Amino acid sequence: MATSDENIDDGLPEATPQPRRRRRELPFFALLAIGVVTVIAAGGWGIATVSYGGGAYGVPHQMVAWNATSEDSVSITFQVNSSTDAACLVRALDERHVEVGQDEVQVDSGLRDVTHTLRTTRQAAAAEVTSCRELES
Incomplete structure (x- = not known):
C-alpha cells in the first residue's frame, strides 16, 4: 500500500518552470535620443512660430x-x-x-x-x- 509520502508516477511529465518572458525594452540611449530629438523639434517649432508672426523680432x-x-x-x-x-x-x-x-x-x-x-x-x-x-x- 502506498503512503502519502511516496511519489505517485501517473505517467505525466514533471512540470518544468517556464522561463520568464523578458519584455523587450528600448535601450537607455535610444530613449535619450528620442527625447533629445523631441526637445529640438519642439524648440524649433516654437521659434519658427514666433518668428513667422513677427512677434519676437519685428514691429506689430x-x-x-x-x-x-x-x-x-x-x-x-x-x-x-x-x-x-x-x-x-x-x-x-x-x-x-x-x-x-x-x-x-x-x-x-x-x-x-x-x-x-x-x-x-x-x-x-x-x-x-x-x-x-x-x-x-
Missing part, C-alpha cells in the same frame, strides 16, 4: 485693405504700432503669385494707419505687408 503690423487702382499701381492700407520710427516692406503679387512691385514705407512711431500707393509692373491681384522693423535712432 496688420493689413487693413488693398485696392488695385490701375494696371500699374495698387493702394495698400495697413496699421503699425511701434515705439520708434519703423520701416515696413510692402509688395504686390499678380494672379500667379509673382511679385510685381515692392517698396519700403517709412512709418512714424506710435499707432499709425498708413495708406501707400505701390507702383507695379503689371496688374496686381494681391498686396501684403511682408515685415516691419524698428529704425535705429
Whole structure:
C-alpha cells in the first residue's frame, strides 16, 4: 500500500518552470535620443512660430485693405504700432503669385494707419505687408 509520502508516477511529465518572458525594452540611449530629438523639434517649432508672426523680432503690423487702382499701381492700407520710427516692406503679387512691385514705407512711431500707393509692373491681384522693423535712432 502506498503512503502519502511516496511519489505517485501517473505517467505525466514533471512540470518544468517556464522561463520568464523578458519584455523587450528600448535601450537607455535610444530613449535619450528620442527625447533629445523631441526637445529640438519642439524648440524649433516654437521659434519658427514666433518668428513667422513677427512677434519676437519685428514691429506689430496688420493689413487693413488693398485696392488695385490701375494696371500699374495698387493702394495698400495697413496699421503699425511701434515705439520708434519703423520701416515696413510692402509688395504686390499678380494672379500667379509673382511679385510685381515692392517698396519700403517709412512709418512714424506710435499707432499709425498708413495708406501707400505701390507702383507695379503689371496688374496686381494681391498686396501684403511682408515685415516691419524698428529704425535705429
